[in-house]
Amino acid sequence: MESSPHILVVDDHRDIRDLLARYLAKHEFRVSTAEDAAAARRVIKDAAIDLVVLDIMMPGEDGLALCRHLRATGDLPVILLTAMGEETDRVVGLEIGADDYITKPFNPRELLARIKAVLRRAHSMPPRFEAVGEGRVRFGRWVLDLDRRELIDEDGVAIPLSTGEFRLLAIFLERPATVLSREQLLDLTRGRDAAPFDRSVDNQVSRLRRKIERDPKSPELIKTVWGAGYTFVGEVERS
Amino acid sequence: MESSPHILVVDDHRDIRDLLARYLAKHEFRVSTAEDAAAARRVIKDAAIDLVVLDIMMPGEDGLALCRHLRATGDLPVILLTAMGEETDRVVGLEIGADDYITKPFNPRELLARIKAVLRRAHSMPPRFEAVGEGRVRFGRWVLDLDRRELIDEDGVAIPLSTGEFRLLAIFLERPATVLSREQLLDLTRGRDAAPFDRSVDNQVSRLRRKIERDPKSPELIKTVWGAGYTFVGEVERS
């Protein structure tokens, strides 16, 4: 690793900020702290932050909202701190697309281990391409024509895609082998937030599967990750 | 475990100290007691304490202050004892970063379970599961395709796995011939902590066995290690 990673700790409790700042500094990290989402945004703008440790329960802007924002704008790794409650932690954390999460009360040593793991993962991320260009992308037995926005099968027959289907597929192809939550997909394809019982992503996935999967009942390309979202599986090759 | 862990019980009630000392000693722990924060500090200084059980309501220096001190100076695990219905204290306790808490009146057995859990967490954290690995893994008469997230039998027939089953199996295959406790498996597969009487891992193992074992009644691949957890037995070959 080039220089020591810069961690931003966002929590409204001074105790925790101080504790983590001291502990992480002792372990060769540079540390900044912020007591709310607004301050966090300022810090992220000014300093080169490598990873954010973020409490989801904060007054003012919610930690989840901030996490969602970070996900949407870039790929700054986030580790969520959640209170001891049961379901919300895991599900919400994963859905939002945090890289990891840890429940309070936590052992600082464990948090340290996870920070290292996430950084390791983040640094060795396979290169992603921007499908929003021109050219063609081959995957499975298909070729996606990015200019014409249509699918071409093995026999060279073109299958039209709707705007929504095309966007969704492009998003998946940009991030193969990555689990994307419904929140993320909605944000990336429509740029909007989810309504309480929003199933539009499921519907769009279902429609896309009907076009690209041999058997939509047991999909081979777009897999469901229960409780988390969807993931595109398989080779993706620019051509 | 190398030698029996040394627990320090800090409480101003003699009956509680004695009860816990007797109970924990019966379960292979070494136990020291202290009746206030000052005494506790002395003990911690002199003896190699592995974990502190700490009442937050004490005359003199507050238990919270001591907890905060312990957190700041090192990473000695702490389990807080709180009186029933002291919501504020509980919350603050968690924020301070105690490893766990338990409300009085409590069941000694439950405290024991939490002590074990905290110690296990503190001592050895196995490497975290990498969500999507690559390639295929052969074991027994099966091949697990890590990219496609599915199981393939000898005839090349794919057997679908649920997300939970896939994660569990992948965890086992990454650590063959290693005994994994239910705590570890729960953390590795769902990233969550165990509830007091959590049997979800047993159920998931049972469901997985039903799919991969010739005879689930006498499993050949995933063996039960009584009183400890489960272990995957057999050749695992990356391919």
Added chain:
DNA sequence: AAAAAATTGTAACAGATTGTACCAGCAAGC
């Protein structure tokens, strides 16, 4: 050895999550 306690296997159930058919609203094109 018998009894009690702890641990495990798993069926059954309930709640959560997902797949998708169907429908209505809407925009674009006629």
Added chain:
DNA sequence: GCTTGCTGGTACAATCTGTTACAATTTTTT
């Protein structure tokens, strides 16, 4: 206007997961 294709909401069935309960098994105690 009318038609057509796309999209999101709704509803219901299917699937997945955690909890509970109880029987079976193993260990410990009496």
